[in-house]
Amino acid sequence: MTTSSPSKVHVTTTINGQEHELLVPPYMSLLDTLRELIGLTGTKEGCLDGNCGACTVSVNGRIVDSCLVLGPEVDGKTVDTVEGMATTDGLHPLQQAFLEEAALQCGICTPGFLVAAKGLLDNEPSPSEGRIRHWLAGNLCRCTGYDKIVRAVQKASS
């Protein structure tokens, strides 16, 4: 049993392939853990109640709203954020497609959409338009009307 105390929680977690050992305030969200403790500000805050998806990250391969996860909960888990999508070989096909299809305007929702779309394509390489729209319904975009986002995900799917 983990110790019950108001003091910080010792967390070991792999973020974008890199192991981090952290002392996390027990009430701190994963979102703030990433942004404030580690400095990964690519994951965005939009609403803090799980209704916009701007803070979407992947935990053990499942997409979650990081505002609704506590930092201590990812002890022993792997976390993947938008910062981990591109490699030294270049952008992820989704990132490339978002640029080519002009799928972002202001770009604040883009990291969440990219991580969410990756969560879909990793398991379903050729989703239908309807499936893409359903999967991405947890991510709000106010600029694009979604048209070009859906086209970009279609382009990146095989």
Add this chain to the structure above:
Amino acid sequence: MVATFEPKTDYKVVGTRPIRHDGYDKVTGRAVYGADMKLPGLIWAVCVRSPHAHAKIKSIDTSAAEASTGVFAVITGSDMPKAQSKLVDLGEGNINFKWASNKLMADDKVLYKGHPVAAVAAADRYAAEEAARKVVVEYEVLPSVTNVVDALAEDAPILLDDLVGDDLGKDVNNTNMAAHERHEFGDVEGAMKTAAHTIEREYNMQMVHQGYIEPHNATATWDEENRVKVWTSTQGAFTARTQIAGILQIPISSVKVTPLEIGGGFGGKIPVYFEPLAALLSKKSGRPVKMVMERTAVFETTGPTPGARMIIKLGADANGKLVAATADIWFEAGANPGAFIDPAAQCVYAPYEIPNTRIDGWDVLVNKPKVAPYRAPGSPQVAFAMETAVDELCEQAGWDSMQFRIDNASKEGTRRGDGVLFSKIGMQEVLEAATASDHWNSPVGEAPAGKKRGRGIANGYWFNIGLKSSANLSLNSDGTVQLTEGSTDIGGSRTSMAMHVAEVLGIGAHDVRPTVGDTESIGYTDVTGGSRTTYATGYACWIAANNLVEELKKRVAILWDIDENDVDFNDGVFSSKSEQKKTISFKDLAGKLEDLGGPANSTGSVDLESAGDGFGMHIADVEIDLKTGKTDIVRYTTIHDVGTAIHPSYVEGQMQGGAVQGIGWALNEEYFMTDEGSMANSSFLDYRMPTSLDLPKIETVIVEVPNPLHPYGVRGVGETPICPPIPAIANAIKDAVGVRLYKTPMNAGSIVDALK
């Protein structure tokens, strides 16, 4: 003398679709938005907010909060500098510093729910929130008003004791009516009497919010030199500076605003909210202070566009020509004056030629957040009223509503409702493109059992604006160009600016590296708003590029030892007019500057009084569940005259995004107010903006009637697309199920009620 330009078609860069320059940073998470700002020793602050819509503040006790763990500073209304009552133009709307200051932090009275009454800065956000809960405020709750009818009632509670209303030029005291304006042309009553067909209807709309995903934020330092530095997400660094300096009562030269990447604005990030508070807390704590607004507060205290009550009357002759129109428009301003009744008047009749018109507009205070610009502020409201009234008039008279719109379309020389005469406009071309579109020529299709389909059309209009912009260029020795411009980039505008420069210089869009400057690295530039950025800042970039060419001609003259006037420049190549063989490319010349006078820089600026008007039409197909009233959009097409599309992908994006905001406004979005004057649905969950699953693909038809006032013919496209959706959907609902709705949102419940 205003310069005019002949349309061109043989562009090399304009009209292409390069990848946006800031795109790589934005798809990798590297781009720094307002809330991403970090400074050494940074502390966080939050606001203490009023739970009441209207109340006197009897006392505020901050002692427990000040003693709370990690707290550095607490401010209340008494810490706000006393700003003078003075009206300043912000491009899209005005500001009075006294009221603007009071809006950010209540003085003796709270005027809307969520109105800040104190702010607390502490070591981190959690500590600040915990301490903020310890501020004790004693209120004397006052009756509140949340709609224009109640606000104008004789015994209405008065929001601002010092407000002097302007009723057609007459001063009015003890009122919630900030202004009453009138525009009247021709013999309205006489013409209405002669009309063969008339219609008069009342329309009501709730407030709605811009709904940008990024909450408001600010980071500020107040240093030993009494200089304030602010990093923020804003639609205009310079107008933010004007507001911050005005509210803090310090010279504008004491304020530096660095605009960080901005996560949406739609007009709502023209006003400042946190910037002056963070600065005051920095002054008090001696540390950099950051604030990020919680979503509930974004809804309750920022943004909304006016709720409205409107009465429209139209008269047409037996041949289907409009002869007269009247519009009475009451707009909710929120807690301070400024409800966009002017733009409403400019837009209401704009798509039509009507010889006799009257418009009366009222700017009315209510206990709701002060409205902010929202994409064509005032125009979607009057479009809902006008475009559904037009459809209903056609129905009564048995006219085809598309033909009616064609027959009555405004054109060059038509007088707008506020008296302005149109120059070259594209309303007729838009209607031609609409009738030629695939959507218009395809059947609406069969609905499954239990559902019905319908189609609706509507026009939309926004005048677009010009104003001031600045751009600077520096030529690099490798032939690339650094561009610094003053327009914050919400939707890819940096690349459009670079394309203006590249087109002039005959180089590629990616040979120009654009940067959005801060208030100390570029000249004054007005807000990214009013659909002005590509038009006005693009124009400034074009001037700067031409000035660079002129500067380089001097260098070529030195190189060839010829007269400067003998140097010609075409498609990226300098040549001698007298000796045709002598040529040097832009790039080659850049590499030789060291021996030709050193660095080559240029600058461009504009102050444009007018712009090119933007017209559009949307076609909406809806499918309605007859039992639940659920409306789905099954097909949707946007047709807009944009002048010239510099980067067509981002033009389409504006058309699609505006359409979808309008769709949300039409069907579900609203400020749902409780009897106590608070917004019951202040979360993304209950505010119900459209998700990807609520929409089809949004089709786009770009019409290009070049604007003679811009070197490439740009009009602007940011705003018109939000104007047609509400009436287009209202007309489609009528077509599908036979009922007409006069209120927004036109949600499932209201459709079921109407069907009974």
Add this chain to the structure above:
Amino acid sequence: MHPFAYVAPSTVEEAVAVLDEHGDRARPLAGGTDLLVKARANVWELDAVVDVKNIPELMNLEVGKNGLSIGAGVPCYQVYENDQVADEYPGIIDGTSIIGGIQIQSRAGLGGNLCNAAPSGDGIPALIAHSAVARIAGPNGTREVAVEEFCTGPSRTVIEPGELLVSIEVPKPAANSGAAYTRFIPRNEMDIAVAGVGVYVVLDNSGNNFESARIALASVGPIPILANEAGDSLSGKPVNDETIAAAAKLARNAASPITDMRGTIEQRKHLIEVLTDRMIKQAVERAKG
């Protein structure tokens, strides 16, 4: 948000001990999608959260001979991605697959949906229709409560301070049975039910008559409602539009909604009738396989 401690025990006993120690100032944390929102809004002021996801019993999902056992911490996606559950309990899948969006479904589960006790909880009506039972552990051992008796008011349940929901037990569906759940929302996802209806029907061998039925309603009262009269009205009746319409009317009568920003009393009662009609028909279709 009041600062709280984080505890992640690995047994029910340890979890109960911490919950017992803190009373109503501690809450179990499964998906956190309601808990963290309420803690952040200071609806709940907590000294400790007890992460239950390291407790094997709470993470167990099992389709057995006697029924389905859903651990209180099992997230929605594990329920709807389970082929056996999808095959035998499609009505439960209907509810589970529409709670929030994909991100929420990675974390939120039926146990949390039940403990959150929102009248609109999409997971609850199908459980009630299926006669599911909540298994609760406490300082004095375990007890079982029918799901329809679990919620006692908005955000209130039979769970006493120190108690913990361990699992939800769903009896094996009878032969010739079928179930379905739907809700009405203004959008197509990411929304709160304006009204919701869960139905479980058992047909006779001919498939032409109802043997029994249970109908449960969401968002039309302070708690999810078991519309007994509506369900019972179908027993022994032929499967046809009239009997179904009559049951739908009775369901409407069982609804006692309020007017708020999500819908009016009249709209909600109307929707209950429409959706009950549709869901009985859907459940019958499934019963006929």
